Amino acid sequence: xxxxxxxxxxxxxxxxxxxxxxxxxxxxxxxxxxxxxxxxxxxxxxxxxxxxxxxxxxxxxxxxxxxxxxxxxxxxxxxxxxxxxxxxxxxxxxxxxxxxxxxxxxxxxxxxxxxxxxxxxxxxxxxxxxxxxxxxxxxxxxxxxxxxxxxxxxxxxxxxxxxxxxxxxxxxxxxxxxxxxxxxxxxxxxxxxxxxxxxxxxxxxxxxxxxxxxxxxxxxxxx
Amino acid sequence: xxxxxxxxxxxxxxxxxxxxxxxxxxxxxxxxxxxxxxxxxxxxxxxxxxxxxxxxxxxxxxxxxxxxxxxxxxxxxxxxxxxxxxxxxxxxxxxxxxxxxxxxxxxxxxxxxxxxxxxxxxxxxxxxxxxxxxxxxxxxxxxxxxxxxxxxxxxxxxxxxxxxxxxxxxxxxxxxxxxxxxxxxxxxx
Numbered sequence: 414x415x416x417x418x419x420x421x422x423x424x425x426x427x428x429x430x431x432x433x434x435x436x437x438x439x440x441x442x443x444x445x446x447x448x449x450x451x452x453x454x455x456x457x458x459x460x461x462x463x464x465x466x467x468x469x470x471x472x473x474x475x476x477x478x479x480x481x482x483x484x485x486x487x488x489x490x491x492x493x494x495x496x497x498x499x500x501x502x503x504x505x506x507x508x509x510x511x512x513x514x515x516x517x518x519x520x521x522x523x524x525x526x527x528x529x530x531x532x533x534x535x536x537x538x539x540x541x542x543x544x545x546x547x548x549x550x551x552x553x554x555x556x557x558x559x560x561x562x563x564x565x566x567x568x569x570x571x572x573x574x575x576x577x578x579x580x581x582x583x584x585x586x587x588x589x590x591x592x593x594x595x596x597x598x599x600x601x602x603x604x605x606x607x608x609x610x611x612x613x614x615x616x617x618x619x620x621x622x623x624x625x626x627x628x629x630x631x632x633x634x635x636x
Numbered sequence: 637x638x639x640x641x642x643x644x645x646x647x648x649x650x651x652x653x654x655x656x657x658x659x660x661x662x663x664x665x666x667x668x669x670x671x672x673x674x675x676x677x678x679x680x681x682x683x684x685x686x687x688x689x690x691x692x693x694x695x696x697x698x699x700x701x702x703x704x705x706x707x708x709x710x711x712x713x714x715x716x717x718x719x720x721x722x723x724x725x726x727x728x729x730x731x732x733x734x735x736x737x738x739x740x741x742x743x744x745x746x747x748x749x750x751x752x753x754x755x756x757x758x759x760x761x762x763x764x765x766x767x768x769x770x771x772x773x774x775x776x777x778x779x780x781x782x783x784x785x786x787x788x789x790x791x792x793x794x795x796x797x798x799x800x801x802x803x804x805x806x807x808x809x810x811x812x813x814x815x816x817x818x819x820x821x822x823x824x825x
Contacts, residue, residue, distance in 0.1 A: 562779040562812070563779055563780065563784075565780070565783070565812050566805075566809045566811065567783055567787045570784065570807075570808035601787065604783060604787040605783060
């Protein structure tokens with residue numbers, strides 16, 4: 414008798430794209446606000462971005478129920494950390510926590526594709542990119558989600574991150590100014606919206622820098 | 637692995653001001669092994685008409701031979717070159733003939749029509765034409781190419797600009813696709 418397979422799946426893909434770019438003293442994290450299932454739109458106004466700590470912001474695409482659960486777990490763990498250490502978690506520490514949390518469910522994963530952005534302990538921008546089971550890497554920029562295959566080559570072309578294998582190690586952060594990086598993000602989402610059906614409606618852009626956190630919205634095509 | 641991903645390919649064509657550019661990568665692979673790094677995917681039909689075939693390389697070569705044959709016959713009978721629109725319909729018809737046992741290729745056609753007006757189009761493997769005014773893409777790197785071209789394209793570019801744009805778009809896109817790469821061929825007419 415051939416192995417019986419389930420006639421339902423615990424997962425769904427709610428679509429969407431996320432991007433993060435690290436600068437010398439800022440970090441830009443952006444995600445579209447469309448939540449869909451199959452060919453239908455559930456809402457045009459759903460935030461995929463969550464602030465996990467003072468200087469850590471996570472954008473996640475994929476299955477939003479798993480994303481919501483993941484955000485709750487990380488929030489709770491951060492609260493415990495604050496009680497135990499009397500300080501906020503640094504972004505690299507949060508990056509490791511996210512990786513461990515994802516791998517904890519290695520055999521029934523969170524269907525979440527994350528980019529974590531923030532400022533490291535020196536105030537420099539940092540971006541960490543993840544797969545669904547917690548494999549992560551610190552990079553200068555990244556994108557995840559349905560539009561990532563459309564967005565990544567263009568970011569490569571514009572931001573020209575040096576290879577992490579070079580010696581001496583070159584800085585991964587982009588020399589672009591904050592305003593230029595935000596403009597680049599807007600361009601990238603406008604292009605992705607044209608060709609990816611799951612990306613659109615609005616893009617939510619979060620900018621983290623020494624003065625704090627700022628939020629911007631831009632309208633995208635609604636079709 | 638899908639049959640379309642057996643050899644790996646990336647093809648893009650763009651329209652400029654009274655000119656067009658068609659570009660492809662140069663890798664020929666057998667699944668994950670690279671066999672050639674100088675494979676020609678773009679072929680000339682006549683001076684103002686080029687076709688690039690992405691997908692299975694053997695079908696691309698066979699289809700190209702059939703198309704050259706048909707075009708040569710056309711030249712003998714009509715004593716002139718085929719217009720790009722006509723050629724596109726020919727390719728579409730040839731592909732649909734094999735509707736239930738198709739050629740595993742996706743052609744990209746680029747040419748200059750009447751009064752040197754640029755024409756580009758692409759098709760799926762059974763001949764469904766997609767005419768575009770800006771750019772068309774095909775191959776394993778097609779999603780990356782869509783993103784890169786959408787962001788970099790401007791209408792009515794001069795030939796030098798168009799060359800730069802299509803090259804950058806191709807290079808950036810194939811760098812994110814392991815089945816295509818090893819440089820590019822660009823034809824600018």
